[in-house]
Amino acid sequence: MRIFRLLAGCGLMTSRITGSVLKVPCINVDRVVRLEDWIDQPIASEELHPPRWSSGRVLVQRIISMGSVSMPSIVVSAVIIQDSDGRLLTVRKRGAEAFMLPGGKPEPGEDSRQAVVREVHEELGVALSSDDLRRVGVFTTRAANEAGHQVVATIFTHTPVAVSEPAAEIEQIRWLDWSVDALPDDLAPLLVEAVIPWLRRRIRSVAVFTGAKDGTDPHYRVEATALGRGLAHAGITLVYGGGKVGMMGAVADAALAAGGAVIGVMPQHLVDGEIAHLSLTHLEVVRTMHERKQRMSDLADAFVALPGGGGTLDELFEAWTWQQLGVHSKPVALYDSTFWAPLTALLNHMTIEGFIRPEDRASLVIADTIHQLMADLEGWTPPPPKWRS
Structure with missing residues (x-):
């Protein structure tokens, strides 16, 4: 972690580690901040436009106010459990005012998954299945009950379970209708700033x-890394082809390093060829390439094509064609407008010549930043199916 102090009104940022001085936009503050890569994580923050090196490389992408260099972190694991009506299970501990997700702090030797299974059993008498836990991501917010602390929470989802009475240190349980505009004012920041915004997402x-190659320009791998990290920080599960090499490996490694969930789908013959990524959240092995594409489509809420070759085009056009035929109603996007410019020019030509409907061409999302991508995916509306019954 790189820690910097902003100098009020002067637009300079001094590294407390190296002593070097860097130019940033002028900000009328004098406080300590943590410098991180850009993320789309719902935490208390102040958005800044990124200054750049003379080479154009992003130096500062987001600055998150931490108030103090030494703000202590509370590491927890928690789980999203919803009932048949979609209401969210929340709990309130004895002596506390805020309702929060069930879960708690890992004990020595426990990983986050083991911790949430144990905590929920102790607090609610419910035996969660580790196989039914789906990792959402890692979120950082203000602590609800410990002033001056931040919570770093690994969040999972679980299939619906029967919950009756609280136990251990839990005093009250409440099923929360998170879809309403006016939420109760006794919710923990983790719920308000992270979990509920995630639940309200379409994507x-x-x-x-x-x-499975890096391409000739190092920029492509940088883009893959940024996309994987951005998806993870937004709490969005990455679904991909399951490889460990090239651009596929880069996007998966970045998402995993940022605490995200990554699901790989790979045919057995490619697994046998030893190119499978074995450190994923989950690797599904299927029989054929056709099954791979179908399974990825089933798992995803949207599709994004990074630079790639023939296999990438095959996957892209199948997903887009299925959208046009009404097989699914999910957005399809191209990431990196410069790389895809020759293709989009061809698609424009095909539209002009009457082989692609204008509404289908307009439905294809084209983005160059994670912010733009997520905004366009969330706001996307499907075109009418090509063939109507």
Whole structure:
């Protein structure tokens, strides 16, 4: 972690580690901040436009106010459990005012998954299945009950379970209708700033199509890394082809390093060829390439094509064609307008010549930043199916 102090009104940022001085936009504050890569994580923050090096590389992408360099972190694991009506299970501990997700702090030797299974059993008498836990991501917010602390929470979802009475340190349980505009004012910041915004999203998983090679321009791999990290920080599950090499490996590694959930789908013959990524959240092995594409489509809420080759084009056009035929109503996007410019020019030509409907061409999302991508995916509306019954 790189820690910097902003100098009020002067637009300079001094590294407390190296002592070097860097130019940033002028900000009328004098406080300590943490410098991180850009993320779309719902935490208390102040958005800044990124200054750049003379080479154009992003130096500062987001600055998150932390108030103090030494703000202590509370590491927890928690789980999203909803009932048949979609209401969210929340709990309030004895002596506390805020309702929060069930879960708690890992004990020595426990991973986050083991911790949430144990905590929920102790607090609610419910035996969660580890196989039914789906990792959402890692979120950082203000602590609800410990002033001056931040919570770093690994969040999972679980299939509906029967919950009756609280136990251990839990005093009250409440099923929360999170869809209403006026939420109760006794909710923990983690719920208000992270979990509920995530629940309200249309896009919770994205299938990324890209190549098993890096390409000739190092920029492509940088883009794959930024996309994987951005999806993870937004709590969006990455679904991809399951490879460990090239652009596929880069996007998966970045998402995993940022605490995200990554699902790979790969045919057995490619697994046998030893190119499968074995450190994923989950690797599904299927029989054929056709099954791979179908399974990725089933798992994803949207599709994004990074630079790639023939396989990427195959996946992209199948997903887009299925959208046009009404097989699914999910957005399809191209990431990196410069790389895809020759293709979009061809698609424009095909539209002019009457082979692609204008509404289908307009439905294809084209983005160059994670912010733009997520906004366009969330706001997307499907075109009418090509063939109507």
